[in-house]
Amino acid sequence: MSSGEPSHRWIRLIEPACTSCMICARECPTWCINIDSHTEPVEGPAPGSRGRTQHVLDSFAIDWSLCMYCGICVEECPFDALEWVSDASPSGSSPSALVEEMVQPQSN
Amino acid sequence: MRWVDWYGDGSLYVLDVALACCALEFDAASAAAAAPLPTLDEQADVVVVISGTVTDRLAPAVAAIVDGCEQQAGRRPTVISFGACATSGGPYWDSYAVTKGIDQLVAVDVYIPGCPPPPEALSAVLDRVAGRVPL
Amino acid sequence: MNEVAPEGWLAAVEKLKADGFAYFDWLGCVDEIGRLDCFRVVLVVRNLAQGAEARMLSCLLPRDDPRIDTVGGVFAGAAWHEREAAELFGVEFIGGERRRLLLSPDFEGTPLRKDEVLAARTGMNWPGAKEPGESEFSPSRRRLVPPGVPDPAVWGDRDESLTSPEPTEVVESAVGGRPRRRRT
Numbered sequence: 001m002s003s004g005e006p007s008h009r010w011i012r013l014i015e016p017a018c019t020s021c022m023i024c025a026r027e028c029p030t031w032c033i034n035i036d037s038h039t040e041p042v043e044g045p046a047p048g049s050r051g052r053t054q055h056v057l058d059s060f061a062i063d064w065s066l067c068m069y070c071g072i073c074v075e076e077c078p079f080d081a082l083e084w085v086s087d088a089s090p091s092g093s094s095p096s097a098l099v100e101e102m103v104q105p106q107s108n
Numbered sequence: 109m110r111w112v113d114w115y116g117d118g119s120l121y122v123l124d125v126a127l128a129c130c131a132l133e134f135d136a137a138s139a140a141a142a143a144p145l146p147t148l149d150e151q152a153d154v155v156v157v158i159s160g161t162v163t164d165r166l167a168p169a170v171a172a173i174v175d176g177c178e179q180q181a182g183r184r185p186t187v188i189s190f191g192a193c194a195t196s197g198g199p200y201w202d203s204y205a206v207t208k209g210i211d212q213l214v215a216v217d218v219y220i221p222g223c224p225p226p227p228e229a230l231s232a233v234l235d236r237v238a239g240r241v242p243l
Numbered sequence: 244m245n246e247v248a249p250e251g252w253l254a255a256v257e258k259l260k261a262d263g264f265a266y267f268d269w270l271g272c273v274d275e276i277g278r279l280d281c282f283r284v285v286l287v288v289r290n291l292a293q294g295a296e297a298r299m300l301s302c303l304l305p306r307d308d309p310r311i312d313t314v315g316g317v318f319a320g321a322a323w324h325e326r327e328a329a330e331l332f333g334v335e336f337i338g339g340e341r342r343r344l345l346l347s348p349d350f351e352g353t354p355l356r357k358d359e360v361l362a363a364r365t366g367m368n369w370p371g372a373k374e375p376g377e378s379e380f381s382p383s384r385r386r387l388v389p390p391g392v393p394d395p396a397v398w399g400d401r402d403e404s405l406t407s408p409e410p411t412e413v414v415e416s417a418v419g420g421r422p423r424r425r426r427t
Contacts, residue, residue, distance in 0.1 A: 009226060019375070026371030026387075030199045031364075039376040055376045064221035065196035065209070088229045091220040095196060095209065098221050164347045202363035204354040205346060 008069055010085040013060050013102040017081035020055040024073035024082060032066035033073060035059065057103055064089045064098040109173070112141035120153045120238045123177060123185070125170055128160025130191035130224045137227035153238050154185040157230070158214075161193035161200055162207040171213040186237050189216045190230060192223045199223065244285075244299040252302050253312040256286065260317055264288040264298050267318035272328040274357045275303070276414055282309045282334055288318075304334065306410075313339030331355040358410035360417060364392050365399055393417045 020037035036059040042052045067089075074082045092098045114120040121144055124134045134157060148154070156174050177185045189210050192198030197208035210216060218237070220229050235241065247255045268287040275281045281303040290296045304311055313336040315322040325336040326344040333353035343350070352359055368380050369389040380386070388394050393416035397408050408416075 007226075009222075022371060022373060022375050025373070026389075028371075030201070031367070031370055031389075034370045035373065036378040037376050038378060053376070058378060063196075065192060065219065066198060066201060067221065068192060068199040068223040088226050089221045091218055091229060091233055093218060095211070095219060098195070098219055163345075164350070165345060202361055202367075204350070204352065204361065204363075
């Protein structure tokens with residue numbers, strides 16, 4: 001392992017890169033990734049052009065009590081929206097404390 | 109399954125219920141620990157760490173170990189589920205033979221995620237349990 | 244690998260031991276559903292005097308009545324391997340020990356048979372069943388089925404007018420195949 005590579009101890013979401021494509025949730029062997037998203041209309045490039053929709057990520061949660069740190073999600077993401085982190089994922093006093101919501105709350 | 113005197117001074121006794129691979133990380137974390145003293149100080153903290161997958165067949169024995177510790181120590185030990193398997197069944201949650209976390213039978217105080225967790229994760233939790241905050 | 248009929252199993256093992264293959268390596272079972280309607284019991288013995296040269300015996304048993312003689316009288320160490328095969332596949336080792344080895348005494352089923360579905364996954368909502376842009380599991384529309392879980396149309400909540408699924412159909416569906424459904 002090269003010195004620049006982070007240790008495989010925790011996984012972080014790069015939220016702007018996520019398109020809610022669901023590939024990581026589908027490839028995860030332990031079913032520990034839960035994603036909620038919705039669609040929003042997007043204006044076309046020219047006035048009067050056909051509108052398109054885009055997916056908006058509402059919730060991206062990993063249940064660390066189930067995760068086996070295999071890294072398949074990191075490998076499979078087509079948009080490199082998941083990355084390894086060298087710090088250990090934190091311990092908790094209940095199993096629900098180990099479910100980490102990774103979508104930052106919107107601040108208006 | 110073995111007791112260790114974690115700091116070598118009789119202040120924290122830790123029992124590792126070594127069930128699977130996580131036990132190797134416990135061994136790495138406890139490399140500096142000493143063999144336990146014959147008598148348990150009344151002020152000492154007592155911790156039971158469950159390291160590894162809990163099968164349905166073995167789960168009652170693990171619960172009996174925790175009960176036995178409580179009787180011997182005269183107080184309820186702090187119970188740590190070390191790693192994904194002990195916490196929830198981990199990657200084997202769907203198995204026909206695996207208990208989905210030792211907390212199905214025993215009250216757990218701290219859940220440490222990881223597959224396996226790094227040894228430092230256990231050391232950090234034990235430092236907190238013992239009231240020693242690292243500098 | 245030498246193929247042996249069930250009637251000749253014990254004699255074949257005894258002969259191998261007499262020929263110098265006196266080290267029992269392992270005994271296992273394979274569910275051949277999809278290829279043959281059989282279980283295949285496999286045994287490997289070694290001749291330690293000849294550089295651990297191995298011999299493998301194989302015996303096909305009918306899947307609906309798998310019975311074979313125990314070799315525990317020839318190799319005492321085979322008892323644990325036979326107990327494991329018996330509890331996980333439902334093979335009967337005639338004259339052998341019947342105690343459970345790995346499973347709880349109250350466990351029901353033969354989990355390593357390929358048509359025994361891992362029920363835990365069929366009962367859980369698969370997070371991957373949601374489509375991009377969805378937040379709830381929509382029960383009405385046909386959803387993706389995760390790997391290892393048979394299509395509900397084959398196993399689970401299936402159309403009652405269809406015949407019961409054959410074990411081969413359950414297996415095929417669980418590995419992603421699409422068995423054709425027949426109507427009664």
